[in-house]
Each structure stands twice: as C-alpha cells, then as structure tokens.
Amino acid sequence: xxxxxxxxxxxxxxxxxxxxxxxxxxxxxxxxxxxxxxxxxxxxxxxxxxxxxxxxxxxxxxxxxxxxxxxxxxxxxxxxxxxxxxxxxxxxxxxxxxxxxxxxxxxxxxxxxxxxxxxxxxxxxxxxxxxxxxxxxxxxxxxxxxxxxxxxxxxxxxxxxxxxxxxxxxxxxxxxxxxxxxxxxxxxxxxxxxxxxxxxxxxxxxxxxxxxxxxxxxxxxxxxxxxxxxxxxxxxxxxxxxxxxxxxxxxxxxxxxxxxxxxxxxxxxxxxxxxxxxxxxxxxxxxxxxxxxxxxxxxxxxxxxxxxxxxxxxxxxxxxxxxxxxxx
Numbered sequence: 001x002x003x004x005x006x007x008x009x010x011x012x013x014x015x016x017x018x019x020x021x022x023x024x025x026x027x028x029x030x031x032x033x034x035x036x037x038x039x040x041x042x043x044x045x046x047x048x049x050x051x052x053x054x055x056x057x058x059x060x061x062x063x064x065x066x067x068x069x070x071x072x073x074x075x076x077x078x079x080x081x082x083x084x085x086x087x088x089x090x091x092x093x094x095x096x097x098x099x100x101x102x103x104x105x106x107x108x109x110x111x112x113x114x115x116x117x118x119x120x121x122x123x124x125x126x127x128x129x130x131x132x133x134x135x136x137x138x139x140x141x142x143x144x145x146x147x148x149x150x151x152x153x154x155x156x157x158x159x160x161x162x163x164x165x166x167x168x169x170x171x172x173x174x175x176x177x178x179x180x181x182x183x184x185x186x187x188x189x190x191x192x193x194x195x196x197x198x199x200x201x202x203x204x205x206x207x208x209x210x211x212x213x214x215x216x217x218x219x220x221x222x223x224x225x226x227x228x229x230x231x232x233x234x235x236x237x238x239x240x241x242x243x244x245x246x247x248x249x250x251x252x253x254x255x256x257x258x259x260x261x262x263x264x265x266x267x268x269x270x271x272x273x274x275x276x277x278x279x280x281x282x283x284x285x286x287x288x289x290x291x292x293x294x295x296x297x298x299x300x301x302x303x304x305x306x307x308x309x310x311x312x313x314x315x316x317x318x319x320x321x322x323x324x325x326x327x328x
Contacts (some may be wrong), residue, residue, distance in 0.1 A: 037081060039324040040088040045081075048131070053080045081327050089317040091143050094150040101145045107139050110134075155309045157212060161301045163294075170290050170297055177288045180245065184281040185256050186238035188224060189231035192273035206273040208267055222279050230273070242283065252277070 038045040057076055061068055068076060117123040127133060170177065190208040192201055211228050215221060222237030229238050245253060251271045259265060259279035268275040 035326075036130060037327050038085055039322075039326075040085055040124070040323050041092060041323075043088055043092070045088060050081065050084060051079075052130075053084060074141070077327060081325065084323075085315045085318075085323055087143075089146065089321055090147045090150060091315060093317055094146040096172045097150065097154075099146050099149050099153070101142050101149070105145060106141050108193060109145070110138060113141075137312070141233060151306075151310060155313060156306055157311060159302055159305045161298045161305065165301060166298045167290065168292050169301060170294070174287065179283070179288050180287055181257075181285045182242045182244050182257055182283040183257075183259075183279060184223060184242045184283075185240050186225060186280060187231065187240060187252075187277045188229040188238055188276045189234075189272060190223070191230045192226070204269070205272055208272050208276065212276055213269060215276065221264065221276075238278070239280070243280075 013030050027057055035047045036044045039128070039327060054077055057080060058068075058073075061076075114120065114123050115128065124134075127137070134310050166304050188208070188211055190211070191203045192204045195203070207228070211224055214224055222239075223274045225234055225238030228234075235242055245257065247253075248256070249272070252275065255265050255276050256279060259277065260280055263279055265275070265277040268277060
C-alpha cells in the first residue's frame with residue numbers, strides 16, 4: 001500500500017477551484033480575454049476560470065521545485081481542461097438528480113475560508129485582486145458540495161470492501177507493511193538563534209547545563225521539560241512520540257538511536273539549539289500486524305474502488321454529453 005493514499009478523483013474535480021483564493025502567491029492572475037475554452041451541454045467554461053485553475057497547478061509544481069517544459073505545460077493545461085469538464089458534468093448530473101445543498105453547510109465553509117485571512121478587509125481585498133466576488137465564491141462552494149453529495153450518494157455508499165479482500169491485499173503486498181526501526185524519545189531544548197554570537201551561545205549553554213545538573217540530582221525529566229524546554233513538545237513533557245531514521249536532524253538522530261531505553265544523553269547541539277534527550281522506547285524493524293493496519297487498508301481499497309468508479313461514471317456522462325473544446 002502506498003505510504004500516501006492517493007487523493008480520490010472526486011477531490012480533484014471538486015476541491016481545486018477554491019485553493020487559489022487562499023494562496024497569497026496568486027494575487028496576480030494570468031490575464032485572459034474572458035473567452036470560452038469549452039462548452040459542456042451548452043454551459044460555457046470560460047477562460048478566466050481556466051486560467052485560475054492552471055495557475056493553481058503551476059504554483060504547486062513550482063513549490064515542488066519543478067519547472068515544466070512547454071510540452072509539459074501544454075499537457076497540464078489539457079488535464080486541467082478535462083478536470084473542469086468533468087466537474088461541470090458532475091454538477092449538471094447533481095442537478096438532474098435533484099440534489100440540494102444545505103445552505104448552513106455553505107455558510108460554514110465560507111466562514112472557514114474567511115478564517116484563513118487576518119480579517120474581513122483582507123479577505124475582500126484578495127477577492128478584488130483576483131477579480132472575484134463573494135457571490136461567485138458562494139456559488140463555487142455550492143457546486144463543490146453538490147458534486148460531493150452526488151458522489152457520496154451514487155457511488156461511495158454503494159462501494160464495499162470485504163474482510164477477505166483486505167486480507168488478500170495485505171498478504172500479497174507484505175513488503176509495503178514493513179515497519180523500519182523506530183524510537184520514542186523526549187527532549188529538553190534550549191533554543192539558540194542561528195545568528196547568535198559566542199556570548200549568546202554561552203548563555204544558552206549555561207541554561208541547559210543547569211537543567212542537566214537537576215537531572216543528575218534525580219529530578220523528573222518530564223517535569224523539567226515542562227518547566228524549561230523551549231520546544232513545542234514542552235507541554236507534553238518533551239515527548240516527541242515515535243519516529244524513524246531520517247525524520248530528525250542528523251546530529252539529533254545519531255545520538256537518540258544510540259541510546260539505551262531509559263538513558264539520557266549528554267548535551268547535544270543541533271541547528272535548533274542545545275538538547276538533552278531521553279530514550280523512552282525502541283521498536284525494532286518488523287511487520288505491521290494485520291490487525292493494526294486492516295482498517296487503513298480497507299479505507300485505502302475503498303478509495304481505490306471509488307476513484308475507479310468515478311472515472312467510469314464520468315466517462316459515461318461524457319458519452320451522453322455534447323462537449324466542445326476550444327483550447328489552443
């Protein structure tokens with residue numbers, strides 16, 4: 001089973017339209033003539049909406065360090081257009097089936113969206129910059145919710161995964177369920193600014209040494225973490241939970257994986273500052289037991305089935321629809 005369960009197709013065709021509104025990097029949208037890029041059963045998909053979606057995908061690629069070639073950009077635009085066509089077909093189908101969206105849910109989603117901005121003025125300012133209105137945004141939310149309800153009713157509720165299917169998948173792909181060595185550790189951190197001079201480092205070093213002395217006198221590690229640690233885990237007594245190799249900075253990792261259970265390290269310096277680390281538990285490499293993972297496997301298999309069913313569902317809608325494409 002892939003480490004990251006792939007996003008369901010219905011999420012792709014419904015969610016992308018709202019991502020751009022929350023992205024501060026999209027204040028300058030590509031300008032368009034406002035023409036049409038497709039017509040689906042008489043409903044126009046306009047160039048402005050198309051460019052907004054393309055911009056979202058472009059930003060995602062750039063954020064991952066990808067710089068697409070001209071041919072890749074063209075292929076991406078074709079894929080975006082098909083997503084918009086699929087979305088329009090699903091929305092039209094939701095209307096044909098009499099699906100009604102709860103206005104309270106629309107209001108709640110709008111409130112959540114607004115909550116990602118500092119205040120109402122900032123929210124309205126972003127809408128203006130993107131040549132959008134709150135009425136248009138509400139319409140987008142309504143469309144998205146209608147499509148989600150359609151897919152839930154027509155497909156998700158009808159898809160089942162048996163225990164036999166789940167066990168068969170687990171047995172056939174056992175390599176995917178190998179669990180690498182993991183440790184559970186707690187730490188006490190005294191932060192050091194990366195630009196700190198030697199005198200500032202000495203002050204921080206002195207703080208961690210005082211905590212170390214308290215530990216050597218027998219005081220409780222978790223209590224000291226709550227009192228002195230400057231890391232976000234201090235409220236949990238410094239507990240970092242379980243983690244594997246490659247999840248912590250190298251100097252921290254080298255020390256923690258060499259500790260014995262219950263042992264506390266000496267002072268460890270990382271780019272974050274000075275640490276004292278206590279190893280709570282260590283799990284050797286092994287297989288994740290079927291009983292521990294079966295619910296996630298079942299969820300994954302259901303998502304796979306739903307995704308495949310939606311693809312077939314949309315293909316059937318396309319066969320019965322009149323779709324005209326005008327992408328250059």
